[in-house]
Amino acid sequence: MKTTIRLFCIVLIFVSIHVSPQARAACQEGCLTNYNTVLGEDVLLNDQGSSWNTANGFNALYSNNIGSVNTAIGFDALYSNTVGGYNTAIGSQALFSNTDAHNNTAIGVSALYSNNSGWNNTATGFGALSSNTIGTGNTANGVGALPSNTIGNFNTASGFNTLVFNTTGSYNAAYGYYALLNNTTGNENTANGAKALLRNTNGIQNTASGLSALGSNTTGNQNTADGTNSSFRNTTGVANVAVGYYALFHNTTGGSNTALGAGSGSNLTTGSNNIDIDNLGVAGEGNTIRIGTTGTQTNTYIAGISGVTVAGGVGVIIDSSGHLxxxxxxxxxxxxxxxxxxxxxxxxxxxxxxxxxxxxxxxxGIPQFGLVAEEVEKVNPDLVARDEQGKPYTVRYEAVNAMLLNEFLKAHRKIQELEANNAQQQRRLQKQVEALTVGLQK
Incomplete structure (x- = not known):
């Protein structure tokens, strides 16, 4: 499988302030008023009464005036912050654009670089959440994690280039290399494993766990895949459940399929409403239940049947392929x-x-009563059911019963004919007796 990977690039914008050496402030070091701690040139340069801030690095907290309880370590860290508080920025230009947002943590070069008013975000790693502006409650852990997110909220990305192209999608969770890489606007997706939900763009409410699980899904919704390469080729299919390595691997657009077990349902392609348990399934079929594999499972036990009476039901039969x-x-x-x-x-x-x-x-050794299939075959081959090798397996007793009924009816008709003939003879004899009696009386 060839996959074209779009490399993620982060453009760093370094802001240089050119002033003459005579005009540049001296490097500060020490504790200022209101419990501020500084180290570096132009740190907290515009402070107007803030408190409990720590600034370490050239231009760290440069624009801050009343924002308090911030920690900025690194060149231009929290450079634009003015009133935002309780932020932590460690790394060059971390939280560079933040102005009034609170409770953000950025660790890594350009982490949360563009954030200005998004709250409660955590970014760890080079360029993590670098494009976020007003998105809130996001967590990005890893180089290039969630770098394109702008206004998406409550996303979690852990791993190299996870959720790379997400912009407005919210409530997504991605764990692992390239997990949910191409997601842009999809919401409420969970990807756990390298390349899980790799191509998802705006599909919603999908859950993928395992290497490349749901890797080809683009707009399919409400799918669950648990296992390496499970439901890998699904693109737009909805409401599928695949549990096990390679389960539902070839399904593309089929929906509402359930596959349980390694390789289960892997032959399905576009069919819907199938249930395959430890069975490969059949390409293109729909509305079918397959349980077990021919030649592997040789006994079946199902509770809740024996001893239960169903009034008005019909008998269930099975053919040599296991079809009920x-x-x-x-x-x-x-x-x-x-x-x-x-x-x-x-x-x-x-x-x-x-x-x-x-x-x-x-x-x-309970005594049994019936027929021998091989003997019945000699009389009428159509009265015998055969196994998958074509050998006599059992007798079609329901057909024997119908034939028995026909013979009974034929015999019954003969009896009726005999009874009618007997009655007619009785009447004829009675007339003869009556005529003889009259003759004797004369």
Whole structure:
């Protein structure tokens, strides 16, 4: 995978004040009135009664007049501050543009450089939050963390070039190299891991944890990806949940999919409303539940079924691939409907048996009654269900029952015919008896 990385550059603006050596103030060192501590040339030069400030470095707190409880260490640190208080700037031009904002902490060259009235921000690292102006409550930890943020609020960025292009997005959290790198206006996203949510621009309410998790997402919303490369190719899909390495890797625009387990749902591409648990899924399919992997899981136990009666329900069947379903009987699902006629006579050749399942299937050896699939196949192959290798697996007892009903009805009709013939003969005999009786009486 080739990724074009836009390198982050920070342009430092160094302000030089050219005055003659004769006009330049002498280097100050010591404690001033109102508990201010200074060290360096032109520090606290414009002070007008501030208190409890510490200024160390050329032009540190240069413009301050009444701002108090500030700490500025480094060339031009808190240079423009006038009334802002409780700020800490350590590093050349840290918090350079701050004027009246309070409670900011900037550690690193040009950290929070452009901030003027944003409050409660913390920036640690070269250029961290360097473009922030009025954004509030942001935390940036790492070189180039949140450098483009201007008015976005309550963002947290930790790691090299995290949330690099964020401008107005708020309530985002990015931890790791290039996490949420391209986010600009997206809100309420959480990226934990290198390159997590790398390409997200204005998608909202996404959570990505792991290397490159949701790495291709741009505008998709409400997605959750936990695991390396999980949901990596998702671009605009919404409300997907991928848990596990490579889970939902190839999904691009499908929505409301849930994949649990390493590689689960990784074959899905554009389908929606799928649930894949420890199953790769099928590309393009939708509205499907797949649990387990054929050939891996060989037994299934589900609580809450045995002993529970469902009135009016239908039986569930399974095919050789593990596909669950029900047998439908409505005419709208059928073609070529015709009487069964003599087809059902095949069951007359079947040989019911009693038996016990082998010990590995039934350790208790409970007596069973039924048919042998191989014997049934010889009579009518259509009465046998087969396994994935095509071998006889079981008997289609529901079909046997229908054929048995047909034979019963045929026999019943014969009985009715015999009874009708018998009644007719009885009537004929009765008439003969009556005629004979009349003749004898004469």
């Amino acid at each position: 379903g029900t047998v439908v009987s409505s005419a709208r699902f059928k073609d070529a409907i015709k009487p069964m006629d003599k087809v059902s006579e095949a069951i007359l050749a079947l040989k019911p048996v009693s038996f016990r399942y082998k010990h590995e299937l039934d350790p208790n």
